[in-house]
Amino acid sequence: MDIHLFFFILLVLPVAYSDDHDLFLECNQTFNCGTIQGIGYPFWSPTLRPSYCGHHGFELICQQNQSPVITISTQRFHVLNMTRPPLMTIAPVDTWEDPCPQQFHNISLNHNLFDFAATIRNLTIFYGCPLEDDIPFQHRFNCGTTTSNGNTYAYYLDESLTRIHRSELTDCDTSIIVPVNQSEFDELWNETGNIVGAWNKGFEVMYQKDMISCLACTNSGGVCGSNSSSLDFLCFCPDHPCSKSCVVSGNVFLVVETRINPFESSTPLVFSLIDDRPQLCRQDGFVLSKCEDPQPIIHIGGNEYRLMYLNHSTSTMSIVRNDLWEQSCLPNPINITINDSFLTYPPTNRHLTLFYNCSNVPQRPIIFPCSPELLSFYADDLSERDTYRDFSNSCGTNIQVQVNQSSFDELQTERNEYMLEEWRFGFNVVYDFPAIFCERCDNLVEKCSNLVNSPRYPVCKS
Incomplete structure (x- = not known):
């Protein structure tokens, strides 16, 4: 090796390592902003924390005692x-x-x-x-x-x-x-x-920005941040930045309180609890597939749904009917009801009725095109239902779907472009983990209850 090249490498590597290590140390610190203390990723502030230690959509303006x-x-x-x-x-x-x-x-x-x-x-x-x-x-x-x-x-x-x-x-x-x-x-x-x-x-x-990626990063010993140019997520490791995590060990990922991002697996996964209880006391949750997609598919009651996020603190997950994920116009629209003892609907869910292929529509309907000759539209659960019943006789069919309150509000503004967004028909369900994972452990109730309150679940495993 050329002696000059050798010394060049010796000189450059410590400098590069020092810069990367500085990013790791800098973003590893939380900051206080006004009346709130200990703030970390994805938040940042122009005077207290660099933007690359957070995400550009989470800038905080800080004033003392406010x-x-x-x-x-x-x-x-x-x-x-x-x-x-x-x-x-x-x-x-x-x-x-x-x-x-x-x-x-x-x-x-x-x-x-x-x-x-x-x-x-x-x-x-x-x-x-x-x-x-x-x-x-x-x-x-x-x-x-x-x-x-x-x-x-x-x-x-x-x-x-x-x-x-x-x-x-x-x-x-x-x-x-x-x-x-x-x-x-x-x-x-x-x-x-x-x-x-x-x-x-x-x-x-x-x-919900990059929270799954951030969790994988911190579990590997890294610190969450972003690329200051592309704004993409970065994991700052002690020696150099990585796109996801510093060290990948195994194929187990914690899924907690966030919108779902891609899982690093191409095989079907099981949404289940990993613990040391006897096999008799273990009960699988819901099977996940297509985990390479940003929103994997969860199978409930023989039907497929897109899993958008889980919130462990409220035991809530948001899902979307897979057949409505990419299109509103279904070739064979059918009603789907979740009949699962482990799942309940929160009171904040709202209902929409989708009317397909209608020859007559009410005044000022919110229309989505499915056929060049006929119209399709949706009605909310607070509309004059008798009026809509009159129009439903002129329609080919109709189905009822649940939506989150936020999606309902967006659709109520009559912004037809919102019908093109994939999560427009997402809705919340509340899952009962004590029932899911403990109902077969009557003789281990205390142990099971302790595990249910543990942050180790839910997880995806291969």
Whole structure:
């Protein structure tokens, strides 16, 4: 070897190693932002943590003794709580301590990065309304200043009250939809809370960017970050960055509280608990296949669903019918119901009815094209069902599907392009792990309960 080349390698390698090691050390530190401490990936702040230690969509603005502020889809939110990753509690800056904003905006999320938690309930706030004695007075507040129509009253209603009082609300100036947590919703309806308190307590969202990759990275001894140029995920290892993890040992991956990313296996997997109990006490969960895909397929009751994410803290997973994953127009539409003792539907799921190949449709339907001659459209579960029944007679068939509250809200805005997004028909199910993994262990209840509370499950194994 050329002696000059030899010394060049000796000189360059330590420098490169030093740079990579600095990235590892720098991103291995959490940071404090205002009133919240110990913040890590995917969050960063221009003055406290470099962007390559987080993800570009999770920038926090920090001020002393104040809650951090994050911008999501051009809207600014206070970050109130981050103690249960990947859940965080946020509240709109525009309505912070003031239910009468200067400008009115519906809450929108970047669904590539965030989604509403399963415990969210929606309120519709009507502004610039005349005094309506038929609407319960506890749902009324006064904004003081008049709106463009000269009225000062505002009302907050849930979906059922909105439907009941629709005719009285036609004279209001504008309306917005505001998400609140179920607990605050219950306080409002029990008259133990008020609208300002509900807004100030915020609502929960799930952040889901690269969380599976980050978990694999940290389990291998690395630190999560991103490429400052391409914004792709990077795992900073002590000696050099890697695309996924520092060391790959075996083929076992923890799947917890995140949107599902590709599993590194081309063979069918089993969604099950790994533990040291006798074989008699083990019970497999649900079979996963196509684990090389970003959203693997989960088999439940003889039907296939795409698994979008799992949230261990709430025992919730979000799934999509596989036949509706890439298309809305089905050659043979059928209703599918999950009849599984281990699974229940949360109360926040909503229903849509999809009507196919109709010769007649209601006024202002939300249409998706399936046939050049006939129309297809969907109706929500709060619409005038008698009217839709009249139109269903002109349709070839119809099916009912469940959707998450967030998807329901997106579809209600009549944005037809949302029908093209793959997770539009996703819905939540709550899984009962004590029942799944402990029902055959009556004589080992205590041991099984301890395992159920362990962070070791659920996992995918080959």
